[in-house]
Amino acid sequence: MNHKTKASMLLTMLLTLSLLLGACGGNSVNKGGTVSSEPSNKPEGETTSTPGTPVTLNAFLFNMDKRQALEETFVEFTKQNPDIKVNLLVNDQDYYTVLKTKIASNDMPDIVMGEYGDLLELGEAGHILDLSADAYIANYAEQIREQIREQMKTSNGKIYGIPLDVSGMGIYYNKELFKQAGIEQFPKTQQQMQEAIDKLKEKGITPFSLAVADGWTLAHSLFTTIAGTTDDLKGLAAAVASGVTLQSDRLKEGFKTLDMMYANADPQASTNNYNASLSLLAQGKVAMLQQGYWAYSSITDINPDVQLGFGAIPYSEKEEDAKLGVNVNVSYAITAKSKNQEAAKKLFAWLTTVEGNGIANEKMKQIPAIQGVTISSNSIADDIIAYMNAGKVVPWSQVLMNGSTRVEAETVMQGYYFKKKTQEAVATDIAAAWSKK
Known part of the structure; x- marks a missing residue:
């Protein structure tokens, strides 16, 4: 989830979210490199590309952190499918506003991305395809990863998008700074967190980095708090x-x-934005930062030698309550008016094979959603997988919210940070937005 989702849509839904069990890897999966012969669900009158005809797929995404990795991944796909190229367009500031403009002007790209709720709204409005009948969906194997498909499905069994990876949300911490402060393990309770903060400050180390100027980062701190306290x-x-x-x-x-x-x-x-907050952590100027796993590659791009760990955020005085937020990451969808649906499905089929998913996640440094994929390890992925193996995870609350609620959370939490709103007011405002139809 780059999870800098800036949604502005208005649908609340329920998705059965079960805890993800098991590590990435395991038994091999059906590679299913062809698309289903089932109907493509395209609107009447729409056409698709003729096999062998050169096609350029336009993919409109908001994942700025992973832009280079995705571009490199698509190049690998084109090497195997020289008649299909992917043109990547990225907007991580006003993505959904621009997307709605494209919908209104009948200028939709071939591929878009979004959280579960955003794709549900787009799908129910007829703007993207139901992919549930496509053969490559079987690549999301049962067994270890069986809950991934449940996180993809709507209540009536439709699937509007495919995720490439699973991700976690917690607190990054600088292991070297923790060692300097004499902190032996990441805090599991609020009291332990306060003690860690005090030790860091005694050594002249700033405990946390924040990016208040990018309200979505504060919104995520609210979302993890909601999920971690129920x-x-x-x-x-x-x-x-x-x-x-x-x-x-x-x-x-x-x-x-x-x-x-x-x-x-x-x-x-x-005044810090997202990139500034990552830089502070990468450069060892702060000890901790609440963020998602999607930020890891950007942090290590700044400082490849930084030694980081990843811990669950403690929301009580009970150690057993400290659970990491883990969920299917953002998903990719095919638009209903695309004239290149079959080429897009060929791309999706490849991205959900062990080979394609492995290439994508190796480049993105993410945790694969496809069972049997093996990629280079890193300390953050190892920590997330350890929480998964121990069953010490909770799903993400924001995927159950409508887009407008997620946007409103940004302003609400900025208000809380600047002490213009109380905790009670935050709860009231978010509940009111969440209940809107």
Whole structure:
């Protein structure tokens, strides 16, 4: 999830989210390199490319962090399929606003991306294809990865997009700075977190980096707090969507962790953007940063030698409550009016093979969604997989929200950071947005 999702859509949905079990790798999968002979679900009158005709697929994405990796991946695909090229267009600032403009002007690209809820809205509005009948969907094997397909499916069994990877959200920490401060392990409780903060400050080390100027980063801190302070996220989503309050004693307690992060951030936090926050961590100027796994490659691009770990955010005084947020990452979809649907499906079929998914995730430094893929390891992926193996994970709350709620969370949490909103006001505002139809 680059998970800098800037959605502005208006649909709330429920998705059965189960904990992901097991590590990446395992038994081999059906490589399914051909597309299904089932109907393509394209609107009446639409055409697709003729086999052998040179095709350029336009892919409109918001994953700026992975732009180079995806471009390199698509080049590898074109080497095997010389009649198909992929033109990558990226906008990570106003993606959904631009996408809605493209829809309104009948200028849709061939491929788009989005969170589950965004693709659900696009699919139900007829803008993207249902891929559930395509043969390559079988490449999301059952067994170890069986819950991935459940995270892709709508309540009526449709699949509007394919993910390439799974991802985690937690706290990056600089192992060398922790060692300097005498911190032996990542905190599992709020008290342990406060003790770690105190030790870091005693050594003149700034505990946290923040990117307040990019409101989506603060919104993610809210989303992880919501997910980390409930035992039944699906039930909570259903309740809030129907008008029940979001407020709870556990949520109120969880906000104490946010207060610790916000109160112990670097002095430029209020003006820092996302890239600045990554640089501070990479350069060893701060000890911790809450972010998703998608940021890892950008951090190591800045400093390949930085020694990092990844830990679950503690939201209580119970060590067993410290669970890492893990979920299917953003998905890729084929637009209904694309004249190159068959070429796009050929790309999707390749991206969901062990070979194609392996190439993509090796370049993106992500955790593969396809079972049997082996890629180079790194410390952050290892930490995420360890949490998965231990069953110490929770799903992401934002994938159960409508797009407008996710956007509103940015402004709401900036208001909380600048002490213009209370915790109670945040809960009220988000619940109200979440319940809108």
